[in-house]
Amino acid sequence: MSEMDRRRFLARGWKAAVALIAGAGAWTSWDALRPRLPAGFGAKIKTISADDVPEDAVVEIPQARAYLTKIDGRVVALSEVCSHLSCRVPFCESSGQFECPCHGSVFNRAGDFISGPAPRGMDMYATEIIDGIVEVNTDEFITGAPPGTETIIEPPRGPACTEGSGHA
Ligand code: FES
Known part of the structure; x- marks a missing residue:
């Protein structure tokens, strides 16, 4: 193998190794960070x-x-x-x-x-x-109904749980 061939071979080897490591890192990050849906969700x-x-x-x-x-x-x-x-x-x-x-x-x-x-x-x-x-x-x-829809008329029956929710 000539010196030139050896250099090309090594350069290709490095590129393949870097691509492999980047791919593994990306997969690990995606696997760790992707949103987890509850079992059975979507069904x-x-x-x-x-x-x-x-x-x-x-x-x-x-x-x-x-x-x-x-x-x-x-x-x-x-x-x-x-x-x-x-x-x-x-x-x-x-x-x-x-x-x-x-x-x-x-x-x-x-x-x-x-x-x-x-x-x-x-x-x-x-x-x-x-x-x-x-x-x-x-x-x-x-999709939820637009504002103004009145499927039922049920005024609040007591105090709100959340401050600032707009009723007594
Ligand atoms: S997320 Fe419910 S009011 Fe903003």
Whole structure:
């Protein structure tokens, strides 16, 4: 092997080694940093009996990142991800409304927008009742209704949980 060939061979070897190390580093970073979805997310998730879904409260289904409630006898699944900037929106038992702790958006039990910076009501997932059990399809996303939508008229039933949520 001539001196020139040897240099070219070594240069190629170095480039291949650097590319291999960069690739391994990139894969490791991606694997460590990529968002982790809860088990079963993106699929149909079996939840609870439709009979156990309340008419005047909500039930959280953590694996679907959703709340179940009944509106006019129909089961709905509301996404717990705020339609503003994606904070988790808890349900306030004392007011009977959803109150986002991040910027104060408020939604009623049906997910209708009440106040705050959110651009729309709470997003939802399609549901199906199979053999009496509610299945939430986390792959079928329904965009929240625009402000002004009044699916239900339920004024706050007591004090708010979050300061600045716009009601007593
Ligand atoms: S993220 Fe909920 S109001 Fe901003």
